[in-house]
Each structure stands twice: as C-alpha cells, then as structure tokens.
Amino acid sequence: MVNSIPQNKYADALSRAPWRIFALGIVAALAVVAILMAALMRAPVQEITTLMYWLSISSLVSLVLGYILYRRGLARSPSLSLTLVLTYGWAGLLTLANVWLMSEQMFFSKDHDLILSGILLLFAAIIATTFGIFVAASVTDGLRQLARTAQQIAEGNLQARVSISGRDEVAMVGSTFNEMATQLQQAAQEREELEQMRKDLIAWTSHDLRTPLTSIRAMIEALHDGVVEDPNTVTRYYKTIRSDIIALNDIIDDLFELAQLDAGGLSMQMxxxxxxxxxxxxxxxxxxxxxxxxxxxxxxxxxxxxxxxxxxxxxxxxxxxxxxxxxxxxxxxxxxxxxxxxxxxxxxxxxxxxxxxxxxxxxxxxxxxxxxxxxxxxxxxxxxxxxxxxxxxxxxxxxxxxxxxxxxxxxxxxxxxxxxxxxxx
Known part of the structure; x- marks a missing residue:
C-alpha cells in the first residue's frame, strides 16, 4: 500500500504566489514598528506616520531589489549552497541599509536613540527574514514538486514529470528524476508487451499444436474403427499422419532452439x-x-x-x-x-x-x-x-x-x- 505524502496547504499557497510573502512581511514589520513606537516611545501620530512612510518606501525598494536579484541571478545559481549563502548576505545588507536610512531620516531625542535603533533593527530583521522565507519557499517548491510527482508515480501514473527550472542541485535532481520516470515508463511498456507476447505464445502455440493433433486423432480413430478400408485412402491417411507428426516435431524443435538462443546455450561449431x-x-x-x-x-x-x-x-x-x-x-x-x-x-x-x-x-x-x-x-x-x-x-x-x-x-x-x-x- 502506498502511503500518501502529507501536504502543507500554507506552504503550497505561498509557493504559488510568492508576492504574498513580501506583502505579509511588510505589513507585519510596519505593524510591529507602529505598535512599539506608540507603546514604548509614546511618539506622536505625525512622527509615527512619517516613519511608516519612509519604512514603507525602504521595505518595498529592498524587497523589489531582492526579488530582481533572485530571479536574475540566484535562481540560475549552479549550487543550492551558494544560493543560500548569497541570500544570507543580502539579508544582512538589507538590515544595515534599512537601519542607516531610517537613522538619517528620523530625528528623535537622544533618550530615545536606543529604543529607536532597536525598533529599526527589528524592522530590518523582519524584512530580511521575509526575503529569506521567499527564497526558501522558492527552493523548497522544487522539492515539493519532486515529492508530489514521486507520489503520482508510486500510484501508477508513470507519465507524471516534474518541471523545475534552474541549474542548481534541485534542478539536477529533477532532471535525473524525469529520466528515471521515462525509463520506468519504458520498462512498464516492455513488461506489457512481454505479457502480451506470453499470452500470444500460449494462444498461437496451442492452435498450431491442436490443428495437426486433431487431424491425427480423427484419422487414427477412422483407421482404428475400420471406417476407412480402401487401401489407397489408408495409405493417404498414413502419409497425412506422418506429415502432421513432422510438423509437430518442427514446432517443438523451434521452441527448443529458441530457448537455447535466449539462454545463450546454442552450440556453434564453426x-x-x-x-x-x-x-x-x-x-x-x-x-x-x-x-x-x-x-x-x-x-x-x-x-x-x-x-x-x-x-x-x-x-x-x-x-x-x-x-x-x-x-x-x-x-x-x-x-x-x-x-x-x-x-x-x-x-x-x-x-x-x-x-x-x-x-x-x-x-x-x-x-x-x-x-x-x-x-x-x-x-x-x-x-x-x-x-x-x-x-x-x-x-x-x-x-x-x-x-x-x-x-x-x-x-x-x-x-x-x-x-x-x-x-x-
């Protein structure tokens, strides 16, 4: 019995629409910053609004640049390890850039510098994490495709194939997986053909053996029961019986010789x-x-x-x-x-x-x-x-x-x- 692979509907939804990751990340980061500024710093609404404005611009620019970087470069990376390392590096740059930009734009009292820096770091961390989640979802989507396709093949759908683009290890596994699936499909077709040949062998050999045997039996019974007494007819019957026996012997010889050929045991004296x-x-x-x-x-x-x-x-x-x-x-x-x-x-x-x-x-x-x-x-x-x-x-x-x-x-x-x-x- 084939065990089904558990599906994660949330991961599947994110992989089908990666922009949701960006949208959720930005909304979550802005909400956290607004709540913390109001609760910890008791900042005026105008300052919070100004901060939200600049943070929205910063986050959108950061994530758009990250998306372009991934689609133009990281997605074509020949190594999954290199993709992850570069993703971590980009996330670090996002953190530093956002903190520096916000520090230049906002002018709070020195008493609030520490709290502000902490809030900005938290914001940048959320944005960087969002980009990391996006890359991870894109990478693991190929693995989920492999799992789903393997499940379909295990259930008997040998025409299932994965569609993974890129040049990294996941893409290589996908390409090899498709080759394996093709070979399995060909092997299944060959098994079906062999099974059909086996059935045909039984049917055809039975027919070819039964036809002369039926003729021999009918003529022997006629001779045994004395139905045929004319000497010429009796001679003709014997000749026909002999011919049918030779035909049966030829069929048996063919089967035996073919078995020797398949087994590689046919004697060849050159x-x-x-x-x-x-x-x-x-x-x-x-x-x-x-x-x-x-x-x-x-x-x-x-x-x-x-x-x-x-x-x-x-x-x-x-x-x-x-x-x-x-x-x-x-x-x-x-x-x-x-x-x-x-x-x-x-x-x-x-x-x-x-x-x-x-x-x-x-x-x-x-x-x-x-x-x-x-x-x-x-x-x-x-x-x-x-x-x-x-x-x-x-x-x-x-x-x-x-x-x-x-x-x-x-x-x-x-x-x-x-x-x-x-x-x-």
Missing amino acids: ADHALGDLVSDTLEMFQALAKDHDVTLRGEVAPDLGLVRMCTPKIGRVIANLVSNALRYTPDGGTVTVTAVRQANELASEVIVTVQDSGPGFAPEDLARVFEQFYRGEQARSRADGSGAGLGLAIARGIVAAHDGRIWAENAPEGGAIVGFSLPY
Missing part, C-alpha cells in the same frame, strides 16, 4: 564452408514444394564468393527458414530468388544473402517487428492459415547474431519482400 553449395542444397530441398505451388525458385551466387567461416547446419537453417517463409507468401506463378554476394569496403568484408519473393510484402507497421518471437503481422503477411508458429525469423535472427552478423527485412521497390542477412567474411 568451420569454413562454401556458402554457394549451401544455397544450392536449400533450393533443391524446396524444389518440390515450389513446383506444387507453381512458384519458380532461382539462385544467384557470385563466382568469387569462396569459403565462409560459419556453423553450416545453423546457417542452412537460416536460409531454409527464409525460403520457407517466402514460399508461404508467394502467390501461384510467383518467383522466389536467393542471392549470395561478397561485399567489401574500407572497414570490413562481408557476405550478403538475400531472399526476395513476389508476394504482397510486409505491412509498414510490421517491418520493425518481423523478427520478434511469435510476432504475426495483422496485414498482408499474417499467418491466417495457421502454418508455422511465428518462430522462423526470430530463430534466424538469433543464429545470425551468434555469427556476429546482421539481419534485416524490407519491401522491394518493385513489390514483394526482401529478407537478408550478412556474415563477416
């Missing part, structure tokens, strides 16, 4: 291998599937590619994932092209592999998230058919990162999607 051969093997593996969907598979490998240091099975998995994903979204009669080239510059040399399809491409809002685990775009490339668990690109990103490479996705100007990755050469 060796020099011909990347061109790996591209050819992958294209050969998907030729039958491409033919079934009337999709043309093409490969373009640069002749100077040479050997690349990599974990051959894992990079083969990356290329297979990208080709499989491209085939899934390429319409009948379309084309999927795999290219592998060498690119060198002054800083480094790398091998770039791209897979381009002639499908609808990525929705603009999906481009930044296509490599997230379990992310499925809601637009053109969504998995409405339920095929795959949304892990292929996430696994590809993890494997490429383990090779100190980079991976990206973009839409081709002529249409279709391009997914590519690079490896150090």
Whole structure:
C-alpha cells in the first residue's frame, strides 16, 4: 500500500504566489514598528506616520531589489549552497541599509536613540527574514514538486514529470528524476508487451499444436474403427499422419532452439564452408514444394564468393527458414530468388544473402517487428492459415547474431519482400 505524502496547504499557497510573502512581511514589520513606537516611545501620530512612510518606501525598494536579484541571478545559481549563502548576505545588507536610512531620516531625542535603533533593527530583521522565507519557499517548491510527482508515480501514473527550472542541485535532481520516470515508463511498456507476447505464445502455440493433433486423432480413430478400408485412402491417411507428426516435431524443435538462443546455450561449431553449395542444397530441398505451388525458385551466387567461416547446419537453417517463409507468401506463378554476394569496403568484408519473393510484402507497421518471437503481422503477411508458429525469423535472427552478423527485412521497390542477412567474411 502506498502511503500518501502529507501536504502543507500554507506552504503550497505561498509557493504559488510568492508576492504574498513580501506583502505579509511588510505589513507585519510596519505593524510591529507602529505598535512599539506608540507603546514604548509614546511618539506622536505625525512622527509615527512619517516613519511608516519612509519604512514603507525602504521595505518595498529592498524587497523589489531582492526579488530582481533572485530571479536574475540566484535562481540560475549552479549550487543550492551558494544560493543560500548569497541570500544570507543580502539579508544582512538589507538590515544595515534599512537601519542607516531610517537613522538619517528620523530625528528623535537622544533618550530615545536606543529604543529607536532597536525598533529599526527589528524592522530590518523582519524584512530580511521575509526575503529569506521567499527564497526558501522558492527552493523548497522544487522539492515539493519532486515529492508530489514521486507520489503520482508510486500510484501508477508513470507519465507524471516534474518541471523545475534552474541549474542548481534541485534542478539536477529533477532532471535525473524525469529520466528515471521515462525509463520506468519504458520498462512498464516492455513488461506489457512481454505479457502480451506470453499470452500470444500460449494462444498461437496451442492452435498450431491442436490443428495437426486433431487431424491425427480423427484419422487414427477412422483407421482404428475400420471406417476407412480402401487401401489407397489408408495409405493417404498414413502419409497425412506422418506429415502432421513432422510438423509437430518442427514446432517443438523451434521452441527448443529458441530457448537455447535466449539462454545463450546454442552450440556453434564453426568451420569454413562454401556458402554457394549451401544455397544450392536449400533450393533443391524446396524444389518440390515450389513446383506444387507453381512458384519458380532461382539462385544467384557470385563466382568469387569462396569459403565462409560459419556453423553450416545453423546457417542452412537460416536460409531454409527464409525460403520457407517466402514460399508461404508467394502467390501461384510467383518467383522466389536467393542471392549470395561478397561485399567489401574500407572497414570490413562481408557476405550478403538475400531472399526476395513476389508476394504482397510486409505491412509498414510490421517491418520493425518481423523478427520478434511469435510476432504475426495483422496485414498482408499474417499467418491466417495457421502454418508455422511465428518462430522462423526470430530463430534466424538469433543464429545470425551468434555469427556476429546482421539481419534485416524490407519491401522491394518493385513489390514483394526482401529478407537478408550478412556474415563477416
């Protein structure tokens, strides 16, 4: 349970209207002087009035100059300690100036000099204290803002921020506090996204597992109950069951491999291998599937590619994932092209592999998230058919990162999607 911070309504009122401090101080000082002169010195009304006149002018001038000094200089001070020291110095100057000015203006008998001096000192002290209270209220207002904003954040309002101007320690704390609040807000958003991803994982994985399991169960029950007796149908059922079991196994393998990538425990046995051969093997593996969907598979490998240091099975998995994903979204009669080239510059040399399809491409809002685990775009490339668990690109990103490479996705100007990755050469 969050304890609320006690509020001081009087301090808040003064901080919202600092001129009230000046007004109250002047009125209190004049009232005290008038009462003491009438009670102790038994001064005539005319003398008291004259004194009040000059004291009013002196106090207003002193406080206006002090206010200007604070707003023009002390409020911009880089140190709270320096601000307070200068405030004390100004208060002392106020005391001396007011006493000297009043002593020059008033002409009382020597018997009353001591009392008059005491009254003037008391007046100057009240005025100086008033200015000190004003500065203290201005300084502590920032601290109260910090306390109120911290209370709002503790109650769940992560958008709350403090507005403190200046360069002193309080302003620095306010700036740091706002940065902390921003980080807390970002962390909360990330937690919400992770929670949503967890829910999506449960929903999508359940769907992807349930679909082949339901199919397998229905066909096994049909075979067990003797509903299907035609040899050709029985053979077809067995082939479908085998295909569904392979699909289930692929999903489980994807989940396991993704868990290894997240834990940093994926085994990478690096060796020099011909990347061109790996591209050819992958294209050969998907030729039958491409033919079934009337999709043309093409490969373009640069002749100077040479050997690349990599974990051959894992990079083969990356290329297979990208080709499989491209085939899934390429319409009948379309084309999927795999290219592998060498690119060198002054800083480094790398091998770039791209897979381009002639499908609808990525929705603009999906481009930044296509490599997230379990992310499925809601637009053109969504998995409405339920095929795959949304892990292929996430696994590809993890494997490429383990090779100190980079991976990206973009839409081709002529249409279709391009997914590519690079490896150090």
